[in-house]
Amino acid sequence: MTTVDEVRTPTAQQPAPAPGRSRATRPNWRLRFRRDWPLLLMVAPVIVLLLLFHYLPTLGNVIAFQDYSPYVGIRGSEFVGLANFQRMFSEGAFWSALTNTLTITAFQLVFFFPIPILLALLLNSVLSVRVRTFIQGVVYLPHFFSWVLVVSLFQQMIGGAGLLAQSLRSNGFQAVDLMTNPDSFILLVTAQAVWKDAGWGMIVFLAALSTINPALYEAAAADGANRWRRMWHITLPGLRPVIVLLLILRLGDALTVGFEQFILQRNAVGAGAAEVLDTYVYFEGLLVGDFGYGAAAGLFKGLVGLVLVLAANKFAHLVGEQGVYSRS
Amino acid sequence: MSSQAVKPPAGLLPRRRHPERPIWEEEPTLLGRLGKPVVLALVFLVIAFPLYVVVVTSLSSTEAVTRAGGLVVVPRELTLAAYVQLLSGGVVTRALVISTVITLVGTAFSLLITVLAAYGLSRPGSLWHRPLLFVVLLTFLFGPGIIPSYLLVNSLGLIDSYASLILPTAISAFNLIVMRAFFMGIPGELIDSARIDGAGEFAVLTRIVMPLSKAVVAVVGLFYAVGYWNAFFNAMLYLNDNTKWPLQLVLRTYIVQAQVLPSGAGGVTSTPALGLAPAPSLAIKMAIVVLAVIPVLLVYPFIQKHFTKGVIIGAVKG
Numbered sequence: 001m002t003t004v005d006e007v008r009t010p011t012a013q014q015p016a017p018a019p020g021r022s023r024a025t026r027p028n029w030r031l032r033f034r035r036d037w038p039l040l041l042m043v044a045p046v047i048v049l050l051l052l053f054h055y056l057p058t059l060g061n062v063i064a065f066q067d068y069s070p071y072v073g074i075r076g077s078e079f080v081g082l083a084n085f086q087r088m089f090s091e092g093a094f095w096s097a098l099t100n101t102l103t104i105t106a107f108q109l110v111f112f113f114p115i116p117i118l119l120a121l122l123l124n125s126v127l128s129v130r131v132r133t134f135i136q137g138v139v140y141l142p143h144f145f146s147w148v149l150v151v152s153l154f155q156q157m158i159g160g161a162g163l164l165a166q167s168l169r170s171n172g173f174q175a176v177d178l179m180t181n182p183d184s185f186i187l188l189v190t191a192q193a194v195w196k197d198a199g200w201g202m203i204v205f206l207a208a209l210s211t212i213n214p215a216l217y218e219a220a221a222a223d224g225a226n227r228w229r230r231m232w233h234i235t236l237p238g239l240r241p242v243i244v245l246l247l248i249l250r251l252g253d254a255l256t257v258g259f260e261q262f263i264l265q266r267n268a269v270g271a272g273a274a275e276v277l278d279t280y281v282y283f284e285g286l287l288v289g290d291f292g293y294g295a296a297a298g299l300f301k302g303l304v305g306l307v308l309v310l311a312a313n314k315f316a317h318l319v320g321e322q323g324v325y326s327r328s
Numbered sequence: 329m330s331s332q333a334v335k336p337p338a339g340l341l342p343r344r345r346h347p348e349r350p351i352w353e354e355e356p357t358l359l360g361r362l363g364k365p366v367v368l369a370l371v372f373l374v375i376a377f378p379l380y381v382v383v384v385t386s387l388s389s390t391e392a393v394t395r396a397g398g399l400v401v402v403p404r405e406l407t408l409a410a411y412v413q414l415l416s417g418g419v420v421t422r423a424l425v426i427s428t429v430i431t432l433v434g435t436a437f438s439l440l441i442t443v444l445a446a447y448g449l450s451r452p453g454s455l456w457h458r459p460l461l462f463v464v465l466l467t468f469l470f471g472p473g474i475i476p477s478y479l480l481v482n483s484l485g486l487i488d489s490y491a492s493l494i495l496p497t498a499i500s501a502f503n504l505i506v507m508r509a510f511f512m513g514i515p516g517e518l519i520d521s522a523r524i525d526g527a528g529e530f531a532v533l534t535r536i537v538m539p540l541s542k543a544v545v546a547v548v549g550l551f552y553a554v555g556y557w558n559a560f561f562n563a564m565l566y567l568n569d570n571t572k573w574p575l576q577l578v579l580r581t582y583i584v585q586a587q588v589l590p591s592g593a594g595g596v597t598s599t600p601a602l603g604l605a606p607a608p609s610l611a612i613k614m615a616i617v618v619l620a621v622i623p624v625l626l627v628y629p630f631i632q633k634h635f636t637k638g639v640i641i642g643a644v645k646g
Contacts (some may be wrong), residue, residue: 036455038529038534042448043460045441046499048646053469053496060476122367127348134367137632138375144624145560148576152583152617153378156399163381166398203635221352264584285475298473306470
């Protein structure tokens with residue numbers, strides 16, 4: 001046992017092999033298996049679950065190319081090539097869902113994305129540790145609420161029977177229902193997203209801020225840089241890798257705008273404004289029962305998302321940032 | 329407000345430097361000194377006020393709710409009637425039990441396999457750890473999609489079973505990576521010395537690594553627990569039988585869709601039907617909302633202090 005162990009972890013008693021030893025001098029896999037089988041056993045449940053519930057259904061996307069019938073299954077269903085996709089691209093409802101999705105993503109990129117950064121800058125400048133911890137505790141909290149709960153709370157505050165309408169009515173004004181208005185829906189979902197997740201989004205920026213060496217600020221101040229100059233030349237460059245990383249992740253998710261949030265409000269607002277790709281897949285595929293067609297729409301979404309992540313990451317490398325994964 | 333800006337109460341103006349303020353840093357401008365507290369107070373109110381209103385309304389008597397014309401802002405005539413009614417059996421009690429059990433079982437299961445796998449993948453130079461890690465990481469890039477996932481769960485015969493709420497979402501690659509990064513930060517010398525003393529991998533994990541990793545286990549556990557407690561999408565997809573509904577589905581039906589819970593569905597009729605057949609009173613509705621929040625609020629304060637540590641390790645080293 002110990003001899004095998006020492007193969008991996010050369011201790012002081014045993015001289016370490018030269019760094020960069022070649023593959024040939026590595027202990028053979030039999031030996032390593034005898035040493036590492038408990039580790040493999042530990043990883044096994046997760047791998048099995050991922051293969052079963054992630055990779056297997058990914059293969060199941062093959063029904064996007066079939067005229068799938070649940071009665072005969074994947075093996076019995078007829079292949080129809082790209083017919084599902086052709087139909088998809090000729091359907092107005094699909095384009096409407098795609099447009100809605102992209103509009104909402106773009107809107108949130110402009111009006112949601114900067115808020116956690118600003119919040120983090122603001123909170124970082126608060127000197128009192130107690131105030132800082134308290135505010136952090138409060139703003140993280142909504143992230144842990146379910147979408148059902150967030151939508152419920154918004155409904156109770158600004159919905160037709162909510163507090164806003166109630167106080168407007170009792171003061172002789174006309175009541176408004178912001179929860180069912182398709183025109184302001186994009187504002188509503190962004191406000192919900194900000195309420196729920198802006199505080200939580202702040203956490204990575206705070207972390208990045210805490211890694212900036214304070215001596216840089218002192219040196220800059222000694223050189224006569226005022227607070228804005230210091231923010232521009234020290235704080236923002238310090239945040240840049242995180243900002244780029246999160247932008248990439250956001251772009252990769254451009255076609256994902258929160259399934260639960262939209263499925264919950266689709267009926268109240270109407271499909272015209274609230275239909276996004278995910279809800280479209282759900283309704284066309286599962287509720288209408290057109291599985292092959294729904295899978296085609298879902299596959300389209302997944303593939304475009306994949307291309308977007310890879311492209312955005314490539315772009316990050318081009319501008320000299322590390323991105324999500326490095327090229328190593 | 330502006331008069332305050334000119335003449336603040338004594339004791340605020342005398343420019344005492346904040347003990348934390350570095351010597352080279354300028355004093356904040358007037359805007360900074362007034363703007364910051366205002367913005368922070370607004371942020372606090374925006375988050376806390378809706379919760380406050382919901383709690384107060386849930387604790388109000390029917391008359392108080394009627395007099396207020398809906399939601400109650402100023403608490404008067406507080407009563408626990410709504411909670412007593414909800415917890416004395418019926419749809420909400422059952423949903424609470426279901427959600428609680430799923431959360432406990434699911435979290436325990438997820439934590440177990442995540443800890444094991446994170447440790448298994450964290451030992452440098454172990455056999456096949458690269459390809460296995462790749463299998464985990466690849467799941468970030470591409471989701472299987474709603475339809476194929478549904479068909480799989482269906483063909484496994486998991487529709488209408490509670491396993492469908494646990495197994496498909498049991499493993500979060502993100503949580504696994506966070507935990508693995510934490511384990512990799514544990515000094516290798518510690519693990520080596522345990523090995524020299526004759527400890528196997530399981531002993532190393534339980535006796536050395538776990539006691540050092542309470543923070544990350546707490547945070548990841550909270551993430552999993554919250555995920556199970558809030559599970560709505562899977563429940564909506566996989567549970568056709570509304571007597572098996574967890575709390576979030578009840579919440580949607582009662583509050584968001586403002587429907588009366590489907591009666592005649594299994595145990596519903598046998599209960600006193602909550603005594604609110606036409607439409608549940610607002611106090612009761614708000615009590616359901618509060619019941620959905622309470623577990624999160626209970627666990628949160630204990631875990632919050634670990635957030636920064638746990639999350640940042642994942643972000644920096646992941």
